[in-house]
Amino acid sequence: MSDHRPNVIVILCDQLRRQAVGCYGDADAVTPNIDRLAAEGVRFDSACSTYPICVPFRFTMMTGQYAHTRLVPGIEWRMSPAERTLADEFNEAGYESIYVGKWHLDGGHGRMGSAEQTNRTPVRRPYQGRWQKWLGFELRNDPHDTWYFEDDDPTPRKIDGYQTDGLFDLALQHLRHGRDKSKPFHLLLSVEPPHPPYIAPADLQAAWADREIQLPPNFHAESEAVRAQLIAQRRTYYAMVENLDTNVGRLRRFLTEQGLAEDTTLLFLSDHGELLGAHGLTSKQRPFEESVGVPLIVYDPRRPDRAGAVITEPACTEDLFPTFLGLAGLQPREHLPGEDLSYLIAGERQQLARPGVLLEFVAELRERVPFYDEVWRGFRSRRYKYTVKGDKNGAHPWQFFDLQVDPYEMTNLIDDAAHRASITEHHSWLRDRMEETLDPLALAPAFGHPSWNQWR
Structure with missing residues (x-):
C-alpha cells in the first residue's frame, strides 16, 4: 500500500x-x-x-x-x-x-x-x-x-x-x-x-x-x-x-x-x-x-x-x-x-458505545401498499429486535424477537412475561433515539415510559 x-x-x-x-x-x-x-x-x-x-x-x-x-x-x-x-x-x-x-x-x-x-x-x-x-x-x-x-x-x-x-x-x-x-x-x-x-x-x-x-x-x-x-x-x-x-x-x-x-x-x-x-x-x-x-x-x-x-x-x-x-x-x-x-x-475498537440501531418506516404515499395507514419504528440490539407500529395517534408495541435463538423470527415474544424486562429496556432505547433525533412519529406510552409527540 x-x-x-x-x-x-x-x-x-x-x-x-x-x-x-x-x-x-x-x-x-x-x-x-x-x-x-x-x-x-x-x-x-x-x-x-x-x-x-x-x-x-x-x-x-x-x-x-x-x-x-x-x-x-x-x-x-x-x-x-x-x-x-x-x-x-x-x-x-x-x-x-x-x-x-x-x-x-x-x-x-x-x-x-x-x-x-x-x-x-x-x-x-x-x-x-x-x-x-x-x-x-x-x-x-x-x-x-x-x-x-x-x-x-x-x-x-x-x-x-x-x-x-x-x-x-x-x-x-x-x-x-x-x-x-x-x-x-x-x-x-x-x-x-x-x-x-x-x-x-x-x-x-x-x-x-x-x-x-x-x-x-x-x-x-x-x-x-x-x-x-x-x-x-x-x-x-x-x-x-x-x-x-x-x-x-x-x-x-x-x-x-x-x-x-x-x-x-x-x-x-x-x-x-x-x-x-x-x-x-x-x-x-x-x-x-x-x-x-x-x-x-x-x-x-x-x-x-x-x-x-x-x-x-x-x-x-x-x-x-x-x-x-x-x-x-x-x-x-x-x-x-x-x-x-x-x-x-481496523480492529481498533471491538464494540460501539450505543446499545443498537434505530429502524424505521416513515411514510408510504401509495394507497394499497404496506404501511400506508400505519408506519413502524424499531430498535435492533445485539440480540433482540423490538418494533412498534401505529398512526398519527401513537405507535404501540408490535413485535419482539430473540434473534439468537429465533433467527427466522417465528416467535413473537411481545406478550411474553419472561421477556418483559428486555422489552421495556428496548422500548426505552427506542424512545430515547426518537427523542434524540426529533423523530416526528407519535409514540404511545408503554412499559412505564411516557409518550413522545403524542398530543393526548
Whole structure:
C-alpha cells in the first residue's frame, strides 16, 4: 500500500438480502468472489438497512441524515440540491467523485410516470448531488433495457446487454481512460439487480431453471401455485446474484491489472433485502431480517491482519457516510448521527458505545401498499429486535424477537412475561433515539415510559 490516500469503491446492489450470499451461510448462493472479498476483508454480520426501501436508503447514504428528519417517503421523492452530500466531502478533500448507475433521488415514477419514461429522462445536473463524473440514471427496473446519461448531456445512451455487466463496463472504462490520475477517486457503482423483475442473463437463467434450492423454515405460500412461482423467482434471484458476483470478480481483476488493487478500499453492500416468501411475504419495507438485513463487506488492503474478521455489532445506514469517509482518513464537516465504523474495521475498537440501531418506516404515499395507514419504528440490539407500529395517534408495541435463538423470527415474544424486562429496556432505547433525533412519529406510552409527540 502506498502512502497516498486510498481510492474508495462502493458496490451498491439493490434488494439483495444478507442471507442470499454464501459467506453469510446460504448454501445455494454461488458467490465465490464476494465470499473471497469477505475472507480477505471484514464482514458485518448484523448490518441493517434503517429504512428498507430504495429512496430513503439512498438519501441517508448520500447525506448521513435520518430519513425521518426530512419526512422522506418510501418512494417518489426528490432530494434537494441544498443537501450536503457524500460527493461534497470527497470533492473538497481532493478526490475525483464518480457516480455510475441507478440514482433514485430525483422523484422517480411520481415525477415522470412509467419506469421506461423515467429511465429516458435525465437527472439534471443540479440534482446529481455534485458528483464530478456522472454516468447515471434515475431508475429502470428492466436489466435488458437500460439507458444512462453522461454528466449534463440530455441524450440517453443505451447499455448494451445486461444492466449489471454494462454498468461495470462503464465504471471500468472510466477508471481506465477517463479519470484524473493525479487524484485519488471515490467511485459509487449502483446496480439494480437483483431487484425485480426477476430476469437474469439467458445462460444463468437456464442454469438455475431446475436447480434444487433450500427453503428457510419461515417460508410460506398460500397455495401450490404461489409456492411454485416463489421458488421460480428465488432461482432467478440466485442467478442474478451469481451474475453480480462474477462482476465483482471482474472488478477485482481489473484493479490488479491496472496496479490499483493495493491503493483501493472496496466495499460491497445492498440497500435492503427481499422477503421472497419468508413469513408468506414478498418485497421489502418490513422489519424482518430478510428485509432489513443487508450484506456489508469491506476489503482494506492496508489491513491484511483483519482478513476474515466478522463484526457482530449492529450497523445501520446512517453509519455508511462517516465510514466511507473514515476509510479515506476523512471526517464529515458536520456532526452526523451515525458512527464511523472504520475503527471497528481496523480492529481498533471491538464494540460501539450505543446499545443498537434505530429502524424505521416513515411514510408510504401509495394507497394499497404496506404501511400506508400505519408506519413502524424499531430498535435492533445485539440480540433482540423490538418494533412498534401505529398512526398519527401513537405507535404501540408490535413485535419482539430473540434473534439468537429465533433467527427466522417465528416467535413473537411481545406478550411474553419472561421477556418483559428486555422489552421495556428496548422500548426505552427506542424512545430515547426518537427523542434524540426529533423523530416526528407519535409514540404511545408503554412499559412505564411516557409518550413522545403524542398530543393526548
